[in-house]
Amino acid sequence: MCNVDVVDTTIILKWEWDNPCDLNVTFSTRYQQNQENEEISPDTWSAILECQDITTTECDLSSTILEYLENYTVGVRADTTQDYSPWADLTFCPFMNAKIGPPGVWLDSINGNEKIIILNPEINKPVKMWESENLCYNLTIWKNSSHPEEKTGPVFPGQFIHDLEPETTYCLKVNAFLPYNNGLYSPEYCKRTPKAWTGLPVPEHLQVHALNMKCVLYWDYLYEGNVSFLVQSLFGHKSRSSPDISKNWINVSGCENVQTAHCDISDFVGFDGIYYFQIQAVQNHKKSPWSKMQRFEPHRDNNLGPPSIKLNASEDSLQISVASPGEVENNSMSKLYPLTYQIWYWPNSSYNKKKEFVDKTSPPYVISGLSPSTLYCVQVQAFAQQYNKSSEFSNVSCIEIAKGNFLAVYIPIAIFVAVILLIIGFIYFTHFICKQVKYVFFPKCNPPLTIENIGGKDVSSSYLLTSEEPTEDCVVIVDNSSPNDVDLVDVKDLREQEEISQDSGNYSNNSGSKGSLQTTEQKET
Amino acid sequence: MITKGWLLPIALTMVLITEVSSQDCGQLLARLRQANKANLELLNSKMNSTIPQQCIEGVFSFSLKNKLPTNRDVSEEENAKVAIQEVLQQTGHIFRQNCTEMLWDEDSLRAFHAGLDQQSENLKSCLSASPRSRRIQLTSLRVKRYFRSLNDFLKEKEYNRCAWEIIQIQVKQCFLWIEKLIQEIQSKGMDAQIPAHI
Incomplete structure (x- = not known):
């Protein structure tokens, strides 16, 4: 009965030996690398040199097994001077079996913020199991009191931990995780927080309003005084691969020294990607702590403004030309979102809005079969199906189906009827004349x-x-x-x-x- | 009451960086397909239309120990999503290597990373939370092995220009593979509406 214990790149093979007959035994080990779906080959065994004729019931394979994504089979056998046991074999993939080692963790007090430092479990190790993985970290924190209540959540290394009470002792531990691999917890770390912050207060309640990709970051700041603000941003891809995100924040150009409690970040953000923002208040040489960070994912958080419409009436139909949200300002959202349009139209006399969906294909959109001499009103909404996102409604625009259309439809009918009547009249008249002539002469x-x-x-x-x-x-x-x-x-x-x-x-x-x-x-x- | 209300703010802090899983997962593949096209376009625009003279030999002699899983291996939707997520994440990693010789401008590289990260995160939030089957683990492992050989190759060639040319060709193949996978899932999704046929 053997098993393998893998933590990072440390691979230990362990086995049980209860020595029922009180024998004087040593152990031998062997291994082979297997291709996927390949049977164990009887000819390709290699001895694990460090673990031959040993008396312990474990063997460190760390220097033998180096291809962490491959499958290995390892075997162990008990030897006596006269005899040996059959091999006990075990097949495993080091990566899939590995646990992530405990990270290092502590808090640093910096200008009113508590920054969490998390050391990668494999820092300073010559070979790495998780080199090409983005490790995620979970923070568990509790107040060191008689009734501790733990709170757990994801955290980036180098992130500020907010809302800690001053002069209070907190304890915390962190573990790393991946979809297949659990991590071991760091040792518990406890710290007494410093005195309450008495400097400039922290900007609060950050939120991004984005309409047609015009993105404005707003925040609350109640302190009266000549204060300016510094806005910083962090790219999502950096946050997930960085060993310390506090080094990856960059100033948002145009928002480095703003006097207002908002700043336009449109030029800074692109459509793709995930962004984080944080703000600091500055007064002369005094600086507030950094605010909580606010996540912003443009393609999801952006709102679509109203499309604009132009109407044309012809015959019994309406032609609707639609300009996509932002198109008028030369910032068309149809370039970013595949848009379809939902069109509502109704005769002005009724209150029933008859809803009609129109596909995105080739505008202008036409609604036909309308009654002439009637005022029709139209309203349009854009819809980005991929994001399940609807735009604001366009203005209501109305147009009358012209009378010309009425005549155009009914004059031919009138002419037709007249012609028919004339023909009937003529036939009747001719018949009458013939009858008379016939009567008179024959x-x-x-x-x-x-x-x-x-x-x-x-x-x-x-x-x-x-x-x-x-x-x-x-x-x-x-x-x-x-x-x-x-x-x-x-x-x-x-x-x-x-x-x-x-x-x-x-x-x-x-x-x-x-x-x-x-x-x-x-x-x- | 000293402890009053201290836990809630911490919980809120946590929530702020939690990947909000309000994503519409039903439309995930359509979005992913569009984003993948953008990735391909960006990659194409940065790649030489012809292989530089000095790299031709390297391209022909280049062979990978590992291959991407076949489409048959990742026929289930969840399996394919895991494979795609792994490709995106691993591509992000490889493009964080020493890429001075790759001759990408900073803005393009940033946009490329931003896209990969977002797609990967969106995918993650739509993956099933239940423990993954052996089959799915194997898919993930195969993709990792494939990228491990790319990494080893880059390292061996000391991140030179020709090595990067070859890596870009390989990554392009991966994106084309993603396109095929999504196409297959989507067409299968349509088949599912019709009674199963064998």
Whole structure:
């Protein structure tokens, strides 16, 4: 039964031997480096020279195992003068098994601040396990009282610890950690804090307001007097790799001697990265302690101002041109955030804002199917989906869908209807004329024969005229004025009538003779 | 009461430097992809379009003992995130080495570091807090080994210009790999909406 204990680059193999038979044994050890997923090879064992024929139950492998990211198999065997035990083997990866050693820690009082000094566990060591890692540190601090209550949180080496009571004894310990590796705690360190600070008070409540990447750092300072402020910044990447961040603070240009309780840091910060800020008040040669540090992550903490919009109405639709937040000030946020726009539009008469989402693709955005002669109002909001960040609303902008549009839509319909009506009218008129002509020249209807000589007068002469001119007066007038015409028609009519009667007479005669023939035939049969 | 209220301010101090995990992790990969593109662009702009004459031999003779994990090794999302975070953190470390011969201006180098740090921190805050599986540990280890060989190479070449040329080519490959990983996770995410198919 063996196990390996790794702290930083110190690798100790330990095994248990309860010596049941009270034998006089020594131990031998061996090792091999394994490739990933490779079986233990029986031929590539090397002896661990420092640990041959030893009587202790542990072996320091630190000078043997140097590739900390590789896998090793180590074995141990008990030897007597006559015999030896089988090998007990163990495979491990030093890095994955390693604990981080205890860091060194203490507090330094500097001008009213308590700075925590944390020494890297591997400082001054010739070989390092954590060389390419950014070690994180956890601080545990408590008041040295009868009822200590611990508080724990992450801390950077060289950071100031705030809000400690004066003339009070605090104890603290620190450990380093990584995602796979726990760290051992430093020895406890206790310190009595100095007397209360009586110099310039500390600036408080730092906060960054960022709108369209115009970033202004604000702070509170209640002390009355001719005070100026010094703003310093620390880059996030430095804070996580530095052995002492107090050396990495740099003055923010333009904010080195400000009289106001705010300062524009826009020129200092870029869009990428994480920043920390701290402030010190200065009066003549007196300096306040440094404030608490304030974190600022531009791409997350920046706010988007309103987009601006321009409207154009055409036909039944609205065209919306959108300028992204900051674009008007030549500082377009669409260069930094992939933006989409949400458009709200509503007819001015109603209070229902009909929400419409429009994708980012190719502005201007068009809303169609709108009622003409109506005033429409539009409001736009930009949205950066990747950051789940919405801009302020644009101003409400209204535009009327013009009447021209109304005419443009309805005149063609009116013309169409008119044309249809005209065509129908024309067809009806033509039909009427034809009917008249036909009636006049080719009348279909004749008066029945039985009324041809009503009242001893030739009725047929006035029959058509009567139908044409229903009044009796007309009959009289026509009768007298154009007797020839009437006679002509009359004659023709009569002749036709005669022919018809003759025809029918013949026909009936024929049929009559036929019928008689049939009867005779019947009689014959 | 002497102790009144002293713990709260300390707790607040701690909170101030705690990475606030209010990040929208659902959109993390989209942001990461955009940032990775920016990293690539910056790297490309700083790299020579052609390999300097004196370095050609070195480029051909350069070989790495370790390789990046294959995409198949990091097919799970959490695994891929861990791999990406490790690449970003290790790249940051390698670019903190003696880089006077690398010929980057200070502002570009700072911007590069700022981006890497931010992406790495954002990723960390979105990683699962539960203990990591053996498989994920192995992924992380493979990336570390890969960068260890890069570091060893730089050291061996005493951080000369040609060594830096080769390192930059390798780091570029890593960023292209990240792009592929994110692409794969994102397309898989879309597949997940559809019933699984084999």
